Amino acid sequence: MIKIQSLSKNYGDFTAAEDISFEVQAGEIFGLLGPNGAGKSTTINCISGLLKPTVGEVFINNHSVMGEPIQAKTSLGLVPQDLAIYEDLNALENLNFWGQAYGLSGAELQQRITEVLQQVGLESRAKDLVSTYSGGMKRRLNFACAILHKPQALLLDEPTVGVDPQSREHLLNAVEALKTQGTAVLYTTHYMEEAERLCDRLAIVDHGKIIAQGTVDELRSQLGEKDLITLQGDFSLTDEAVIAEFELIEWQDNSIRFMAENAAAQLSDILARFEADQVKQTAVQQANLESLFIKLTGRELRD
Amino acid sequence: MARSKMSFTVASLRIKRVIRERWGLISWLAIPMIIVFLMSLLAGTGSGKLTGRLLVTDLDDSMVSQFITGGFAQGPLAEIFTTKQVSLDEGKRLMDAGEASAWITIDNGFGEAFLSNEPTDLKLVKNPAQRILPQLVETSMQLLVDAATYIQIVFEKEFNVLKPMLEQQKFNDADLVALTLGIKQQIENLEETIFPPQLKVVEKAVEEVVEDGDGIPLTFGLLMFPGAIFMALIFAGNSLAIAIWDDAKNGVIPRLSAAPSGLNDYFNGQVFGAVAIFTLIVSVLGVLGAWYFALPWAKMPVVILWLVFSGLVIYLLFVTLALMMPSMKVANIIVNATTFPLLMLGGSFFPMESMPDWLAAIGNFLPNGFLLTGLKDWLIRGEGMVVAMTVPLVLGLAMLLVLWLFDRQLIKKLIHKV
Incomplete structure (x- = not known):
């Protein structure tokens, strides 16, 4: 349904996206996971036709976004990272506007408006001006505007940023419902727990490149059974040899990260290798996408 | 669609x-x-009616100069302009301050030159910040000057009698009667041309504003x-x-x-x-x-x-x-x-x-x-x-x-x- 082939986007010497390729099938949620500035939004903007790729092709429902933009965009829904709604109109007026932008009209449009308002839990506030909504309600309306026309492919660019837990739950449920209806969903986020919950497959992006791709289980397996241990303190005078038998991820003067099997059991032994009061803080993370990202990049997702 | x-x-x-x-x-x-x-x-005015202030400096202060300045204080022009007699200094000050639409200066000797049928000047200073009112003054002055020229031509003989009287400030009754009769005769002659009997004169109120x-x-x-x-x-x-x-x-x-x-x-x-x-x-x-x-x-x-x-x-x-x-x-x-x-x-x-x-x-x-x-x-x-x-x-x-x-x-x- 969504097919990206060798997509690159350059701004002069700066490469925002490099050789990105993946496919999203109908009824599948594909996650793009990466920190801010990794190239997720650039990729989304190229797919939606907002940006012209420097190299590569994007197909939506077998229509090239560059070659047959109207046909491709008809099958596409976009939930942009920033709100894209009129705050001085009410929800009904916004939905009417966006429905028409996607070619809906008449009774069909009115029926879809009723359905999506129910879906995102805004039916009781439909006639209120959007400017009176909470941030989470605005996000839900932003989402509703993108699914009015029942798109076969949906792009969600960090839809839960700054959203309260109730609205987040509404949105995640709605995305899961779309998946069951056969929509191909491309979901970008830097919240690894969202990616783990929603995504059938995902790609981890950093500095514009895909550095890992697969199902959540496949990606976890890259870590094996190892946990991620993070120690913080003063290690400027300490020799790296103290943890030589572990898989070192990062050694800095004020923090070190390494992988260890059954970390909880070994932790007291590990700490004993350092001088008293040298370690100020200790963290043990079980194998997950966050620790995989740290292993792959040496950085945290929220950096 | x-x-x-x-x-x-x-x-x-x-x-x-x-x-x-x-x-x-x-x-x-x-x-x-x-x-x-x-x-x-x-x-x-709030109704949009045009009004302006006209300054007059009459250095000549003669009968003729008073005829010119009096023209602005009568009839429809009086509805549009408030005429103020000023000295040269005051006139300059008011014009510099933009407090008048126009300023007419009549130099000394104007009346004598007029009666002697000699060339003479009237000075007009217009306020550049206004357009319509100064233009009205200028047009009115041109009309007065034209009228005066015709008067000079028609009453040349009578002016020649009047001029020495004015210069010497000596008026005898016989000469004055002869002068008056001469002017009356000229006007009666002109009436046949200017006011031909077949034309009916209809009085009509003059509009207060330009149309x-x-x-x-x-x-x-x-x-x-x-x-x-x-x-x-x-x-x-x-x-x-x-x-x-x-x-x-x-x-x-x-x-x-x-x-x-x-x-x-x-x-x-x-x-x-x-x-x-x-x-x-x-x-x-x-x-x-x-x-x-x-x-x-x-x-x-x-x-x-x-x-x-x-x-x-x-x-x-x-x-x-x-x-x-x-x-x-x-x-x-x-x-x-x-x-x-x-x-x-x-x-x-x-x-x-x-x-x-x-x-x-x-x-x-x-x-x-x-x-x-x-x-x-x-x-x-x-x-x-x-x-x-x-x-x-x-x-x-x-x-x-x-x-x-x-x-x-x-x-x-x-x-x-x-």
């Missing part, structure tokens, strides 16, 4: 947002009316009225052009460019919305103006169409400027910086008739200037529609087409600026 419907939806939302916001609309309507009222007050065109009283308020509607259109056009940047900043335009209907429908919708808003503004102000200034109602449809067309040209000009700018902040600065010269030079704050010729000429090169002039020439000065409006219409249509095509391209680039 679906695409045109989308444009009308965009237009209706724009109208709805303008009406809901309401203070913007109120200010577009109220500010021009307030400015016309204040400017009319400053120019004379022009179709007999519409030409007042300062009337001269300002079409410009004031342009002012409302310029204010509205400014805000509506910047509103496109708002839509880009709030993410609507980028998101729309990912929708199949695209940005052309959106832009056309904005244009339709602007037309509807201009029609509302023009209708309200036009009807008020037509009622107040007693303009012919039959002309109102053309007036409204012309003003809406003009508003659209100005709006697209603002949109072009706004969309060419790299950010909303710069767009705001540039559009506002353009608004005020358009208002000042284009005849909205001051009627072009009250501007110096060179400034009015510049104003006529501005789109609002030539469109306003075309309207006033037809509506107020009574020129034919074809003569007055063809050139501005062609220029306006050309601008409209070019700007519309240009803006459709510019709006697509807007998504990369936000």
Whole structure:
């Protein structure tokens, strides 16, 4: 349904996206996971036709976004990272506007408006001006505007940023419902727990490149059974040899990260290798996408 | 069909947002009316009647000079001008302060030169900040000078008798009677030519104000009225052009460019919305103006169409400027910086008739200037529609087409600026 082939986007010497390729099938949620500035939004903007790729092709429902933009965009829904709604109109007026932008009209449009308002839990506030909504309600309306026309492919660019837990739950449920209806969903986020919950497959992006791709289980397996241990303190005078038998991820003067099997059991032994009061803080993370990202990049997702 | 419907939806939302916001609309309507009222007050009276102050320095103080100055203190001119006798210093001070419309100086010896049929001068200083009133003074002076020339020719013999009497200040009854009879005889001779018996003299009250065109009283308020509607259109056009940047900043335009209907429908919708808003503004102000200034109602449809067309040209000009700018902040600065010269030079704050010729000429090169002039020439000065409006219409249509095509391209680039 969504097919990206060798997509690159350059701004002069700066490469925002490099050789990105993946496919999203109908009824599948594909996650793009990466920190801010990794190239997720650039990729989304190229797919939606907002940006012209420097190299590569994007197909939506077998229509090239560059070659047959109207046909491709008809099958596409976009939930942009920033709100894209009129705050001085009410929800009904916004939905009417966006429905028409996607070619809906008449009774069909009115029926879809009723359905999506129910879906995102805004039916009781439909006639209120959007400017009176909470941030989470605005996000839900932003989402509703993108699914009015029942798109076969949906792009969600960090839809839960700054959203309260109730609205987040509404949105995640709605995305899961779309998946069951056969929509191909491309979901970008830097919240690894969202990616783990929603995504059938995902790609981890950093500095514009895909550095890992697969199902959540496949990606976890890259870590094996190892946990991620993070120690913080003063290690400027300490020799790296103290943890030589572990898989070192990062050694800095004020923090070190390494992988260890059954970390909880070994932790007291590990700490004993350092001088008293040298370690100020200790963290043990079980194998997950966050620790995989740290292993792959040496950085945290929220950096 | 679906695409045109989308444009009308965009237009209706724009109208709805303008009406809901309401203070913007109120200010577009109220500010021009307030400015016309204040400017009319400053120019004379609230009713727009022309009044001015005429300074006279009579250094000659002769019978002849008093005849000249007396001309401004009588009849219809007395309704328009307040005449003030001043010294040279006071006259200069008042003119420098712009506190008078014109200043006439009659030099010493003027009366003697007149009676001797010798060349002499009258000095007139006009206030450059005013146009109509000083022009009235100048025209009246020319009429008086012409009249005096004819008097010189007709009563030459009598003046030759009168002159030594005045010089010597000696008057004998016999000479005075002979002089009086001579003048009476001349007047009776002239009456047959000047007042032929077949003509019936009908007395008619002189209008207080100058008339022009179709007999519409030409007042300062009337001269300002079409410009004031342009002012409302310029204010509205400014805000509506910047509103496109708002839509880009709030993410609507980028998101729309990912929708199949695209940005052309959106832009056309904005244009339709602007037309509807201009029609509302023009209708309200036009009807008020037509009622107040007693303009012919039959002309109102053309007036409204012309003003809406003009508003659209100005709006697209603002949109072009706004969309060419790299950010909303710069767009705001540039559009506002353009608004005020358009208002000042284009005849909205001051009627072009009250501007110096060179400034009015510049104003006529501005789109609002030539469109306003075309309207006033037809509506107020009574020129034919074809003569007055063809050139501005062609220029306006050309601008409209070019700007519309240009803006459709510019709006697509807007998504990369936000």
